[in-house]
Amino acid sequence: xxxxxxxxxxxxxxxxxxxxxxxxxxxxxxxxxxxxxxxxxxxxxxxxxxxxxxxxxxxxxxxxxxxxxxxxxxxxxxxxxxxxxxxxxxxxxxxxxxxxxxxxxxxxxxxxxxxxxxxxxxxxxxxxxxxxxxxxxxxxxxxxxxxxxxxxxxxxxxxxxxxxxxxxxxxxxxxxxxxxxxxxxxxxxxxxxxxxxxxxxxxxxxxxxxxxxxxxxxxxxxxxxxxxxxxxxxxxxxxxxxxxxxxxxxxxxxxxxxxxxxxxxxxxxxxxxxxxxxxxxxxxxxxxxxxxxxxxxxxxxxxxxxxxxxxxxxxxxxxxxxxxxxxxxxxxxxxxxxxxxxxxxxxxxxxxxxxxxxxxxxxxxxxxxxxxxxxxxxxxxxxxxxxxxxxxxxxxxxxxxxxxxxxxxxxxxxxxxxxxxxxxxxxxxxxxxxxxxxxxxxxxxxxxxxxxxxxxxxxxxxxxxxxxxxxxxxxxxxxxxxxxxxxxxxxxxxxxxxxxxxxxxxxxxxxxxxxxxxxxxxxxxxxxxxxxxxxxxxxxxxxxxxxxxxxxxxxxxxxxxxxxxxxxxxxxxxxxx
Numbered sequence: 001x002x003x004x005x006x007x008x009x010x011x012x013x014x015x016x017x018x019x020x021x022x023x024x025x026x027x028x029x030x031x032x033x034x035x036x037x038x039x040x041x042x043x044x045x046x047x048x049x050x051x052x053x054x055x056x057x058x059x060x061x062x063x064x065x066x067x068x069x070x071x072x073x074x075x076x077x078x079x080x081x082x083x084x085x086x087x088x089x090x091x092x093x094x095x096x097x098x099x100x101x102x103x104x105x106x107x108x109x110x111x112x113x114x115x116x117x118x119x120x121x122x123x124x125x126x127x128x129x130x131x132x133x134x135x136x137x138x139x140x141x142x143x144x145x146x147x148x149x150x151x152x153x154x155x156x157x158x159x160x161x162x163x164x165x166x167x168x169x170x171x172x173x174x175x176x177x178x179x180x181x182x183x184x185x186x187x188x189x190x191x192x193x194x195x196x197x198x199x200x201x202x203x204x205x206x207x208x209x210x211x212x213x214x215x216x217x218x219x220x221x222x223x224x225x226x227x228x229x230x231x232x233x234x235x236x237x238x239x240x241x242x243x244x245x246x247x248x249x250x251x252x253x254x255x256x257x258x259x260x261x262x263x264x265x266x267x268x269x270x271x272x273x274x275x276x277x278x279x280x281x282x283x284x285x286x287x288x289x290x291x292x293x294x295x296x297x298x299x300x301x302x303x304x305x306x307x308x309x310x311x312x313x314x315x316x317x318x319x320x321x322x323x324x325x326x327x328x329x330x331x332x333x334x335x336x337x338x339x340x341x342x343x344x345x346x347x348x349x350x351x352x353x354x355x356x357x358x359x360x361x362x363x364x365x366x367x368x369x370x371x372x373x374x375x376x377x378x379x380x381x382x383x384x385x386x387x388x389x390x391x392x393x394x395x396x397x398x399x400x401x402x403x404x405x406x407x408x409x410x411x412x413x414x415x416x417x418x419x420x421x422x423x424x425x426x427x428x429x430x431x432x433x434x435x436x437x438x439x440x441x442x443x444x445x446x447x448x449x450x451x452x453x454x455x456x457x458x459x460x461x462x463x464x465x466x467x468x469x470x471x472x473x474x475x476x477x478x479x480x481x482x483x484x485x486x487x488x489x490x491x492x493x494x495x496x497x498x499x500x501x502x503x504x505x506x507x508x509x510x511x512x513x514x515x516x517x518x519x520x521x522x523x524x525x526x527x528x529x530x531x532x533x534x535x536x537x538x539x540x541x542x543x544x545x546x547x548x549x550x551x552x553x554x555x556x557x558x559x560x561x562x563x564x565x566x567x568x569x570x571x572x573x574x575x576x577x
Contacts, residue, residue, distance in 0.1 A: 003054050004033070012042060012050060034100075034129055044128050052126045055102040060125040062088055062098060064134050069204075073512040075114060077139040083107035086135045088125065090508060095120045098127035098135070120507060146193055146232060190241040193234070194249075198276070200231070201293060202269055205517070207334070208292055211246075213239050213285040225461045225518055226334075243280070243287055250278035257287055264361065277361060294363050300342045307519045307568060309559065311492075311552060315453060315526050320344050325452035326415040328402075330427040330436075335458050336520045337424045338363055341398060344422060345369065348396060357398035358385040374400070386410040390419075399423040405441040412442060415450040429556065430456040430523045431544040434535055444539055448532040455524040458556060458577065460569040462519040464511035468567045469504045477502060477571075484558055492552035496562070503567035519568055521577060523556040 008015040025036035052059035074087040089096040206222035218234035250263030275294040329337045350368035383406040433454040505514035525548035557577040564574035
């Protein structure tokens with residue numbers, strides 16, 4: 001018995017209507033029987049129930065509000081469009097999938113492939129076509145909004161500035177090409193495209209936006225949790241307008257495309273102030289634009305929120321209580337150094353102390369602290385700014401980065417003369433701080449009495465609590481732990497020896513990837529008499545490491561392994577440090 005005949009026996013349709021329903025489905029609805037039935041007045045929920053009974057598949061009425069963007073990430077948009085199935089939830093480790101074509105064998109094969117790739121079992125539910133369409137609209141997101149703006153661009157439609165961000169800084173340099181500026185402003189859909197990119201990047205928790213002309217199309221990527229994801233492709237005909245719009249906002253020269261430029265601007269999204277640092281870079285097919293997103297509303301973290309081990313937290317708390325000395329934080333760009341510095345500064349008594357900073361740029365504003373942004377283009381550098389700070393009767397000084405000998409000498413001098421100095425430096429690890437300062441021309445006898453604490457750090461992806469599955473430590477992992485920590489003095493092995501379990505990551509409805517956000521991985525040592533002696537006699541990394549290790553220093557790789565075993569970061573990622 002066919003499905004239409006079954007409906008006729010149930011009295012949902014009349015038997016004489018079957019041939020007309022089939023004819024109309026073929027002529028009007030591309031052989032879609034469901035659409036034809038609906039046009040004959042069959043209620044959609046009645047139809048859904050009847051299909052579920054006929055095909056022996058459970059049905060589900062979808063709560064659209066319960067389907068988050070994270071849920072949609074389980075199945076790519078192109079698969080949803082082609083195979084007509086979509087994710088509708090994750091329950092007890094099982095991916096729930098809604099289908100509208102039960103007889104589509106290719107769709108089932110594709111679903112099996114996706115399930116194997118995700119390492120997730122799935123359960124199929126029959127859903128209504130209207131629910132499927134509503135879910136598919138959720139997929140459109142950024143691409144749908146941009147497609148609409150591109151349509152507006154093609155027909156020359158005027159779009160209000162409110163379709164983008166509310167920009168706080170709109171001053172445009174006097175030397176801009178007025179004709180080019182006028183042309184861009186008139187192409188208002190460009191404003192909307194840029195605004196949509198900004199909004200989706202910030203709502204998606206991106207730290208950076210990359211816009212790049214590949215020669216065939218314009219690729220837009222967002223960096224989320226340290227990994228770049230392609231979020232959008234734009235046609236080439238809007239590339240110049242998009243770049244020019246961003247350059248206008250950042251107060252960069254439109255007519256300068258041969259050399260890099262740096263700038264920035266602030267904008268408001270849903271009442272929150274967002275700062276954008278903009279960098280342009282000339283490439284084969286035009287300027288590449290990279291924007292760092294700084295959400296000042298997130299505030300400064302407390303030291304206890306930085307995932308520091310007990311030993312490392314104690315070292316930092318002891319160092320910042322000292323009346324003078326130098327505290328250095330090292331790591332590559334984007335490793336969270338500034339966040340750590342702000343957290344330390346936030347612990348200080350800024351009411352009774354004069355705390356002054358030199359930054360490039362100011363990322364967060366801290367109460368009761370005088371923050372200043374360097375401007376090398378007018379000669380206001382870290383070195384010249386530091387000289388001026390020393391005439392401001394400071395107690396505590398933060399230097400955004402020590403880049404040259406002059407700045408290093410001034411920072412050392414300030415630490416020697418009774419100031420507590422915080423600064424960043426670029427080295428691969430904590431023990432590399434001392435050789436780096438010597439390479440910059442600082443005499444070893446000046447480093448020994450001034451350096452209080454050296455910190456190195458990187459960032460790793462943080463595991464969502466809902467994605468943790470406890471498992472016993474296997475033999476290979478235990479062997480790796482024993483080997484890694486073999487040279488650590490026994491007095492410091494208590495935390496390691498007490499570990500009896502580890503965690504696997506399983507996707508959840510809250511976190512399809514199993515991770516969200518990032519957490520810092522640390523390595524640090526404090527100055528003592530033995531290290532002072534080595535600095536004066538043989539200041540090489542291997543010798544400094546031996547003494548720091550005897551003090552109980554945990555390397556970044558070991559800190560990552562411990563965090564991996566405790567379920568804070570993916571254990572596989574820990575092995576890469």
